[in-house]
Amino acid sequence: MPASSDRPAPSRTLWSLVDEAARTRPDAAAVRHGAGTMTYRQLRDRVEGTARRLRAAGLGPGTTAGLLFDNTPDAVVAFLAVAGTGARLVPLEPDTGARALRELADELGDGAVLGSEARLRALSSADPAPAWTPVPTGEHGAPEDAGAGELPADTDPEAPFLLQYTSGSTGAPKAAVHSQANLVRGGEIYRRTFGVTEADRVLAAVPLLHSFGMVSGLVTSLLSGACLVLTGRFVPARTLETLAGDHCTVLLATPLAYDLLARAAAAAGPRPARLRLCLSSGAPLPAEVADRFRARCGQDVQQIYGSTEAGIIACQVPEDTTTRERGVGRPAPGVSVRLTDDEGRPVPEGTAGQLLVRTPAMFAGYLGQPAVTAGVLLPDGWYVTGDIARSDEDGRLHLVGRKDSFINVGGKKVNPHDVEHALTAHPDVAEAVVWGEDLGGLGQRVRATVVATAELTAHDLTAHCRARLLPHQVPGQVEFVTEIPRTSLGKIRRAAVARSAGDAGTSLPGGPRA
Numbered sequence: 001m002p003a004s005s006d007r008p009a010p011s012r013t014l015w016s017l018v019d020e021a022a023r024t025r026p027d028a029a030a031v032r033h034g035a036g037t038m039t040y041r042q043l044r045d046r047v048e049g050t051a052r053r054l055r056a057a058g059l060g061p062g063t064t065a066g067l068l069f070d071n072t073p074d075a076v077v078a079f080l081a082v083a084g085t086g087a088r089l090v091p092l093e094p095d096t097g098a099r100a101l102r103e104l105a106d107e108l109g110d111g112a113v114l115g116s117e118a119r120l121r122a123l124s125s126a127d128p129a130p131a132w133t134p135v136p137t138g139e140h141g142a143p144e145d146a147g148a149g150e151l152p153a154d155t156d157p158e159a160p161f162l163l164q165y166t167s168g169s170t171g172a173p174k175a176a177v178h179s180q181a182n183l184v185r186g187g188e189i190y191r192r193t194f195g196v197t198e199a200d201r202v203l204a205a206v207p208l209l210h211s212f213g214m215v216s217g218l219v220t221s222l223l224s225g226a227c228l229v230l231t232g233r234f235v236p237a238r239t240l241e242t243l244a245g246d247h248c249t250v251l252l253a254t255p256l257a258y259d260l261l262a263r264a265a266a267a268a269g270p271r272p273a274r275l276r277l278c279l280s281s282g283a284p285l286p287a288e289v290a291d292r293f294r295a296r297c298g299q300d301v302q303q304i305y306g307s308t309e310a311g312i313i314a315c316q317v318p319e320d321t322t323t324r325e326r327g328v329g330r331p332a333p334g335v336s337v338r339l340t341d342d343e344g345r346p347v348p349e350g351t352a353g354q355l356l357v358r359t360p361a362m363f364a365g366y367l368g369q370p371a372v373t374a375g376v377l378l379p380d381g382w383y384v385t386g387d388i389a390r391s392d393e394d395g396r397l398h399l400v401g402r403k404d405s406f407i408n409v410g411g412k413k414v415n416p417h418d419v420e421h422a423l424t425a426h427p428d429v430a431e432a433v434v435w436g437e438d439l440g441g442l443g444q445r446v447r448a449t450v451v452a453t454a455e456l457t458a459h460d461l462t463a464h465c466r467a468r469l470l471p472h473q474v475p476g477q478v479e480f481v482t483e484i485p486r487t488s489l490g491k492i493r494r495a496a497v498a499r500s501a502g503d504a505g506t507s508l509p510g511g512p513r514a
Contacts, residue, residue, distance in 0.1 A: 011157040011181040014083040017222040018044050025198060029227040031073045032201070032246060038073055040225070046077045050137075051084035051151055057112060057135050061086040064108045064163070066101060066132060068115030069209035070094040071230045076208070076218060078114045078137040083180055086155050087111070090163045090175070091209035094119065098126035105131035107368075108163070157181035163367055164211060166308040175367040176309045186211075186311040186361035187219035189332050193315060194250075194277055194302075198225035201246060201274075205231065205239050205253040205261075211308050212281040215361075217252050226250075236264035243272035251275060251299075254282040256486070258301055259289045265296040275299050277318065281306065283491050284399070303328050305397065309376070310383050311361030313337070314397045327398035334360045338382065339391060347390075352400045355389040356382040405494075407436030408444050409472040419446060419475065422468045423461065428454040431484050433497045434475065448475040449497050451484060477501075 021030065022044035030043040038046070059065055065082045069075050069091045082089045090104060094115070101113055101123070112133040113123070120134040162183065163175040190196060204217035208230075221228040231242050234257060243251065253261070258280055265271075275297070280290075281304035290301045302316040305328035314337075316329035331337050339353035340346055347353035358381050365373035376384045388400040400415065407414040416434035423432035431451040436444035450461065458478035465474045479501045485493040 012184045013155050013157045013180045014080055014183065014219070014222070015047070015155065016157075017184065017219070018047055018080055021222060021225050025225050028198065028225060029201075030221075031076055031228050031230065033073050033230045033232070036073070037227075043077070043080075047080045047084060048151075050077055050081035054081055054085050054087075054112070054114075054135065055151060057133060058110070059085045059087045059112055059135075062110075064088045064090060064104075064111035065135075066090045066092050066096075066104055066111065066113045067137075067209075068092050068094045068096060068113065068119055069207070070116070071204065071208055071213075071232055072116075072137075073230065074116070074137040076228070076230075079208075079218070082114070083161060084151055084155065086159070088160055088163055090165065091214070093207075093209065098123050098128070098130045101130035101132060102128070155180070157184070160364065160367075164308050174369055174372060176363040177365055177367050178361075178363050182311070182361045182363070183215055183219050184223065185334075186215040187223045189312050189334060189360065190216045190220040191224050192333055193317065194279070196220055196224040196226055196250065200224065200226040200250050201229050201248045202226050202250040202252065203229040203231070203239070203243060203246070203248040205234050205251060205257050206282065210282075211311065212304065212306070213252060215311065216279060216281075216304070236260045240264055240272070243275060247274040248272060249274050250277045250279070252279050252281075255280055255285045255289055256283070258285070258293045262289070262292040262296045265293075271296075271298045278302065279304050279315075305329065305399070307385060309363045310357050310359045310385070313357050313359060313385075325392075325398075327392070327396045329397065330395050331357075331397070332359075337391075337397065339389060349391055349393065352388050352390045355385045355387045355397070357385060358382055405435070407434075407446055409436075409446060412472045414446055414473050416446075419448065419465070419469065419473055422465050422473075423448060423450055423475075425468065426456075426461065426464050428452050428456050429461070433484055433492055433494060435494060435498050437477070437498075445476040446473065447477045447479075447498075447501060449479045449481055449484070449501050451482065452480055456480070 021040040026041035027039050029037045030040040031038045065087050067078055067089055112135045113130055114135050114137050117136045117138060120136060123130050124134055158179045158181050160177045161180045162178040164178060165173050165175050202217055202221050204213050206213040208214050208218055218228060229242060229246050229248055231239055240261060278299050278301045280301050285301060285303045293301055300318060302318060304312060305314045306312040312332045313335055314329045314331050316326050320326060336358040338356040341353055362383060365377055386402050389397050390400060391397055401417050405416055407416060419434040420432045423429050429450050430453050432448055434446060434448045437447045438444055461478050462474055485496040487493060
């Protein structure tokens with residue numbers, strides 16, 4: 001890994017990246033989607049034209065744009081154009097409903113909702129319709145008679161730009177505030193760490209609306225002059241075809257996507273010959289998934305560990321093949337880490353402690369929530385991640401769990417990941433999610449939801465767990481489901497799992513068969 005530097009990178013806007021690439025590589029491919037390609041000159045022209053139309057439609061400093069952010073060139077242009085207007089931007093799931101948009105308008109004030117014409121028509125027909133002005137993200141992104149608005153002469157790269165909503169550890173949505181400069185600094189870390197250059201073609205098989213796809217895909221491609229390749233919705237067979245047919249060199253995906261790609265590759269055509277780098281984020285990367293992908297697609301997968309608030313924190317790199325137990329890798333360039341006990345004292349190497357980090361891409365805080373911000377962003381700039389981790393003799397980080405997810409069973413702490421590991425060791429269990437159920441003043445008990453691949457009972461699983469866990473770690477109740485609910489990035493929606501299990505009420509011993 002390249003040596004980190006304490007010298008801060010100069011503050012830059014997203015527009016400066018677009019403009020520089022258009023001046024230095026005007027005819028190079030910037031964005032590719034299907035059979036269509038947009039050059040850097042075309043990208044700059046479209047971004048500037050769209051930004052002027054957005055200004056004419058009323059967007060600018062002090063207003064907010066909600067972008068229904070699908071993985072299309074139109075959405076990429078709209079994202080960059082909003083940055084050029086000086087407005088703030090909220091990246092949204094493409095199927096966000098009218099009710100959610102009205103709540104955002106109530107919270108954030110005047111603005112517009114940007115999306116495809118078909119999606120905006122559907123939203124406009126809702127009763128009541130969204131409060132924000134609908135603006136299509138196509139080439140004619142505002143009424144033709146609106147004229148051309150003037151762009152701000154100087155957009156402050158450190159001004160609040162991105163409002164990225166995250167549930168964090170509490171489950172209550174809050175907007176992490178990032179500047180354009182933050183995003184550029186995050187992209188610079190990826191560019192330096194993984195050697196992304198203008199020769200690369202970066203396939204983003206993750207949503208661009210989330211920080212991993214946005215920074216490692218879109219921003220890093222702009223910084224390096226690479227081509228960003230988009231496939232729309234993730235379909236394993238189509239993604240494999242694009243990897244090979246478009247000669248992609250970098251793949252960004254989640255662990256779930258890598259698993260699906262490896263399984264699809266068994267029946268697919270030739271391996272993607274140009275692929276040199278595969279990055280995974282969004283959830284822990286199981287070793288068996290990485291092994292399967294390597295066997296069928298010929299490439300190692302490198303895990304990225306980060307957060308919406310702090311950006312990239314640690315990463316594995318292709319050169320580090322000294323051991324299989326790489327954890328989540330070493331701290332990324334420019335990132336500082338501390339591991340402490342509950343009193344804030346450093347813990348010895350190899351001992352688990354709460355993880356605090358300082359990164360070049362640190363958020364400014366949670367919008368309108370100073371008390372919550374103060375609880376995680378300390379005055380000296382350290383961010384309390386909420387994760388429990390340990391470091392090894394080579395400086396690698398190994399995540400142990402989340403501090404607030406530990407289950408208190410009669411005063412004894414249970415790490416849900418330990419129980420999940422025991423459950424998935426059963427040959428007929430594909431997935432398992434474990435959490436603590438509150439019992440009023442009596443503490444908590446361990447509960448589990450599992451996806452089984454064969455006929456199985458809760459009694460079978462508790463017997464299996466008793467042979468591998470301490471008595472207080474064994475689940476007191478087990479539910480069976482056919483699918484674990486996940487976000488678009490592949491993260492398990494633990495709160496949804498617990499709510500669903502609360503309705504299921506499957507008691508031990510014995511339970512429904514899969």
